Amino acid sequence: MSKLTGSCLCGAVQYEIANPLRFARNCHCTMCRKATGAAFATWAYVEYRDFRWIHGSDLLGEYRSSPDVSRTFCKVCGSTLQYIADQAFPDAFGLALGTVNGDPQAVNRCATSWSVQKRRGLQSPTICLSQRKLHLVNNASTQSILICR
Secondary structure, eight states, rough: OOEEEEEOOSSSSSEESOOOOOOOOEOHHHHHHHHTTOOEEEEEEGGGEEEEEEEEEEGGEEEEETEEEEEEETTOOOOOOOOEOTTTTTTTTEEEEBBSOOTTOOOEEEEEEEEEEEGGOOOOOOOTTTTEEEEEEEOSSSSEEEEEO
């Protein structure tokens, strides 16, 4: 397989990925929605060993959106690039799937996630679960529903 490539909107920051993307996730949490300006963020799971910046790494900005999560973006155009949760995923990060050049057909497993603050309680979305597995993930402040193919 040839390497996947990608970039920010203006092309100032560019990267390549050596192996196929194996997992993608749509996250509907408030932070991901605000970080991307969309109804949800789509993150592809990428291992650090398979990833390299090929241009513009000096143009990356970083924002710590919570104590355990950092997000990177292009300082020129503002494109969201990475979701980094080193404690939860020390060997990998979330890559904004929309930044991949062309069609990232290499993704063979997708999930959708809804996260809500525990103090508000779990609000189940209306979804079709035929032939999908439902997982409830808890951490200190949120509950997430993952629906996997």
